[in-house]
Amino acid sequence: MVEAGADTCTRSPTATATATASFFVSYLERRGRTLDLSFPIRNGGGSTRRSAVADGVPSTPLDAFIVPSEDNHQSEYVSDRDKRRAFVSGFTGSAGLALITMTEALLWTDGRYFLQATQQLSDRWKLMRIMEDPNVENWISDNLPSDAAVELTRGVYLLKWLKNGHKLQKKKRQKLVHLSVNLVDEIWKDRPAADIQPVHIQPFKFAGRAVADKLKDLREKLLKEKADGIIVTALDEVSWLYNIRGNDVSYCPVVHAYAIVKSDSAFLYVDKRKxxxxxxxxxxxxxxxxxxxxxxxxxxxLLASGKLNSSVANVYHNQALVPRENVVNSEDIQKEVHSQAKSQKFGSIQIPAALLCIQD
Structure with missing residues (x-):
């Protein structure tokens, strides 16, 4: 468990919130609109929508947007570069979710951070206490108009949000939308650069098992599930599977990377400079x-279409790239990789498994 206030951001909470407010205001004012609120997305009570996107990005009508804490790998503890929710809100706790509408800015967090949130959030923000206040899905349904469009930060959405989107659509014709760019990244002008930390091979005496043995077991699971391949997105699981270690997240020996494993090949997706x-x-x-x-x-x-080939003899947020009928969300394979990773000294990292299997 992380102590309240233990996380840090590259900017002070006050400076962060002020800068974010001015960014959003300036975007819309450059389009000839005068605004009184920090996070304007939609005209209150009207059908005319406003777009909060950077210059040069196609305008997309939005009623609100969601900024989660997690990075592209659904990590709770993230690098400074991925602290988007902290940048937007000024709240630096490890867990939380921001929802910004035309008239309100709300932040959900759990009991570990209630005190910290009250100290760091400006008076423009409303603290939503998890287990006490309505959850974000119910709040959207109850407070946003029918046919509302809610943007979910590109690259960091979870499978549960895809399911929630179907519920919102069915209940009030509300929908989750995904822009072609990450809106927060577009306005975060002094976002920290990617830190190029070297990747190391974990020695066998510490890893306990060779990569070849792990891949053999995993492929047997794939065969049992009649799946052609698996996408591994959680950082601890990629590190365990390939016996690699890094320092891309403070105090966590992980590497920002993805893995894809097929019956006849295996891939590691990483910044090669590392x-x-x-x-x-x-x-x-x-x-x-x-x-x-x-x-x-x-x-x-390519994997979904059977065209991914190797020259060497799941992703929740990539699910939209794969036809639904080709996806197997296999709990057996997920539990196998996740439990093995946790047993290899990764137990303190609270990163959910994120695996998808692709069928022919």
Whole structure:
């Protein structure tokens, strides 16, 4: 458990909230609109919508947008670069979710952080106490108009939000939408640069099992599930599976990376600048092809179509790239990889498993 106030952001909460407010105001004012609120998205009570997007980005009508705490890998503890919710709200606790509408800015967090949130949130924000106040899904349904469009920060949405989107659509024709860009990143002008930390191979005497043995067991599970491949997104699970370690998240020995494993091939998606020639050669000797981190989306699509091939002899947020009928959300495989990862000294990392299996 993390003590309240233990997390830090690269900016003070007050400066963060003030800067964020001015960014959103300036975007809409450059379109000839005069605004009184920090986070204007929609005209109150009207059908005319306003768009909070950066110059040069196609305008998308929104009624509200959601900024979760998690990164692309659904990690609770994230790098400074991924602290989007902290940047938007000024609240630096590890757990929380921000919802911003035309007239309100709300933040949900749990009991660990109630006191910290009251100290860090400005008077423009309303604290929503988890287990005491309505959850975000019910709040959207009860307070936003029918046919409302709610943007969910690109790259960090969970499977549960896809399910919630169906519920909102069915109940009030409300819908979750995804812009082609990450809205927060567009306005975060001094966002910390990616930290290039070296990747290390975990020695066998500490890993306890060779990568080849782990891949063999995983492929047996895939065969049992009649699945062609699996996408691993949780950082601790990727690190465990390929016996790699890093320092991309403070106090967590993990690497920002994805893994895809097929019956005849395995891939690691990582910023190659983090790999020495020795490390990359070691991975290739284990039958792992290293590809750039940014290519995972396109490779997920190739995997779904049966066209992902290796030159070497799930993702919740990538589910939209794969036809629904081709997705198997296998609890057996998920539990296997997750439990094995936790047993390898990753028990203190609260990162949910994120696995998808792809059928032919």
């Amino acid at each position: 790999l020495s020639q020795e490390v990359e050669s070691s991975l290739e000797e284990s039958g792992i092809e290293v590809r750039e981190y940014s290519t995972v989306d396109s490779d997920v699509s």
